[in-house]
Amino acid sequence: MEEMISDRVHGASWYFLRLAELLEAGVNEQVPIETMISDIRSIRPGMAPLENVAELLTQVKPLDLSRAIRVYWGRAEEGIRANSRLFMNRVKSMVTISYSSNARLFAEAVGARVVALESNPGGEGRMWGGHGGLVVPDLTMPYFIANSDAVVMGGDGLYEGFIVNKVGSLPLALTSRHLGKPVIVVLESFKARRSRPSQVYRVNVGGIEVPLFDEIPLSLVNVLITDIGVFTRVDVAYIEGKFKETILKYTSTTQ
Numbered sequence: 001m002e003e004m005i006s007d008r009v010h011g012a013s014w015y016f017l018r019l020a021e022l023l024e025a026g027v028n029e030q031v032p033i034e035t036m037i038s039d040i041r042s043i044r045p046g047m048a049p050l051e052n053v054a055e056l057l058t059q060v061k062p063l064d065l066s067r068a069i070r071v072y073w074g075r076a077e078e079g080i081r082a083n084s085r086l087f088m089n090r091v092k093s094m095v096t097i098s099y100s101s102n103a104r105l106f107a108e109a110v111g112a113r114v115v116a117l118e119s120n121p122g123g124e125g126r127m128w129g130g131h132g133g134l135v136v137p138d139l140t141m142p143y144f145i146a147n148s149d150a151v152v153m154g155g156d157g158l159y160e161g162f163i164v165n166k167v168g169s170l171p172l173a174l175t176s177r178h179l180g181k182p183v184i185v186v187l188e189s190f191k192a193r194r195s196r197p198s199q200v201y202r203v204n205v206g207g208i209e210v211p212l213f214d215e216i217p218l219s220l221v222n223v224l225i226t227d228i229g230v231f232t233r234v235d236v237a238y239i240e241g242k243f244k245e246t247i248l249k250y251t252s253t254t255q
Contacts, residue, residue: 001043004022011098011099011166012048012155013049015043015047017070021066022039023062027066033057037054044201045201048191048192048197052190052244053065067251068248068250076188079227080102080225083226083230087110087225090110091106093148094115095115095116095150095152096152097116098119098124098169099119100154102186102225103153103186106225114131114132114133116128116133117136117138118138119166121210142179145172145181146181149181150183151183153172153183155185155186155187155191156187156191158224160236162216163218163224164213165185165216166214167212168214169214173221182222189240189243189246190243193240194237194240200212200213218234
């Protein structure tokens with residue numbers, strides 16, 4: 001749990017999978033359910049996958065939920081890869097921000113050339129250098145967007161009216177709209193949650209507490225790719241409902 005709290009690099013997908021290990025450890029250490037729920041919510045207050053899992057713990061045994069998380073994770077990756085292939089030959093070059101495993105799945109599925117912004121503060125975009133991407137300074141985004149087919153980014157949460165992603169995502173989406181390029185967001189259905197996040201994680205920049213995440217209005221998103229489908233009009237309640245319906249089904253079939 002301490003690693004999850006102190007982490008400054010990974011996104012919500014990583015946290016979702018790590019919850020499987022956390023639940024198993026909690027059972028082994030005989031941690032009460034109420035404490036597990038409180039601990040999960042305290043890791044990153046308001047992060048959609050954590051809130052969803054904490055809520056599910058009121059209905060499902062921890063070990064059953066842990067197994068279901070692992071199954072859902074694998075099948076979500078398969079679904080995103082398959083749905084991304086629909087954009088083969090339509091997106092041959094893309095600009096992205098931070099390092100998203102889902103943006104990488106998209107790029108691999110369509111064979112796109114990737115230009116990644118450094119993504120300061122944090123500089124997570126530099127991780128793309130190890131995956132064949134061209135890493136460029138954040139302030140060069142207009143040039144590279146103008147010379148790409150689309151902006152493609154992951155997302156840490158999908159809420160009513162907006163998507164939450166690494167700081168810098170909002171100016172990236174606004175610049176893309178200004179230049180007439182589509183914005184494609186790729187995320188798993190377990191990140192959908194109708195209720196607004198209670199808090200936004202902040203980092204210290206020059207003595208000022210700055211939110212580490214932007215809210216990107218859905219009006220700036222042209223396409224949302226998830227494991228359960230591709231959307232040009234987003235119904236958050238539907239996506240959240242499908243996730244919960246499916247993972248509850250997995251809890252009864254993985255025992």
